[in-house]
Amino acid sequence: AQKVTQAQTEISVVEKEDVTLDCVYETRDTTYYLFWYKQPPSGELVFLIRRNSFDEQNEISGRYSWNFQKSTSSFNFTITASQVVDSAVYFCALRVYNQGGKLIFGQGTELSVKP
């Protein structure tokens, strides 16, 4: 069975702090994809990144960076110099190849960035 765990339910930081959101996944399949989505207070789901299981290269996009480690089944997300606009719920999700494209979501981490 597949599972995604986001152990941090809520995180509160002060603006300009760096913050890391943890994601641990479980799957026996060798081909899979990992995602991060952002859900701001307005409620929509915003796609941030997709990684496949054969690409462990870290990714950086502006203040966002992602660390994918198959050895620990983790796909952590770091926001550098956080801003108030980063306040949102962040979801990590897993999709296993050849299973209809279904996403398995973690419970989400609510990030609050205070000025």
Next chain:
Amino acid sequence: NAGVTQTPKFRILKIGQSMTLQCTQDMNHNYMYWYRQDPGMGLKLIYYSVGAGITDKGEVPNGYNVSRSTTEDFPLRLELAAPSQTSVYFCASTTGTEQYFGPGTRLTVT
């Protein structure tokens, strides 16, 4: 190109009533999905479809029905609404890589 659209945005139902949540995508995606998001939780898959005429159950299908007569539309039907179905419902579609989500329907059953 509107992407994934959902109607209505909000709805209040009485226990036992029925309704259909509409979902339409204009990207010609074969794969479509319905998820529900309960307060403080992640999204859970209700039903999905890999093409017109093909549907399958997800993790939490009880109390819901779907149909997929066209590539564009994937309506979700609630037959006998129950308070446990109070949730935010998201429709999504994909070609197989990134999933595109609709804006959601907030449903309250009282």
